[in-house]
Amino acid sequence: MELGLQLLTVTALATAEFCAAPFDGGVGEPQFCRILERQEVSTPYFSIIVEPEFIVGVHHEGRRLQVQSTLWQSPNSFIVERIDGSSPPAWPECPTITETIEGDLTWLNCRISAGGFYERRLAAKLKGAYVVVRYSYSRLGAETGPALERMMQSVRIHAI
Secondary structure (H helix, E strand, O other): OOOOOEEEOOOOOHHHHHOOOOEOOOOOOOOEEEEEEOEEEEEEOOEEEEOOEEEEEEEEEOEEEEOOOOOOOEEEEEEEEEEEEEEEEOOOOOOOOEEEEEEEEEEEEEEEEOOOOOOEEEEEEEEEEEEEEEEEHHHHHHHHHHHHHHHHHEEEEEEO
């Protein structure tokens, strides 16, 4: 797991700040941008290298980033989100949660696999907050699993 702490280099607070032609998502969703080549997207809280042929949106002032393959009924999703608070996220559906310490960060890791559905969740414990990274795909989106895992491995938490 190569996730780690790094200094803030580029700031994006909304999709339009890194995308020339954003388009609207659904109700409560950000504007999205289609990524044609691998591209780093950075917010004040984290950065990620988004794989080609996915759409990505940033909202909540850079606290949440959403990646998926299509706008509607996507067979996969990838979300990175900063959540304030000192309590870890509640994951009662996780069969096992492992804890790993990597430098200054403590990571919680959960994997769920059942009935043609796969989900992976990570949470990095910071002072007074967590950054939660999760991706999932169904049987229909299984071919995107390796790209979702590469994006998971590319996430960097910014020192704030």
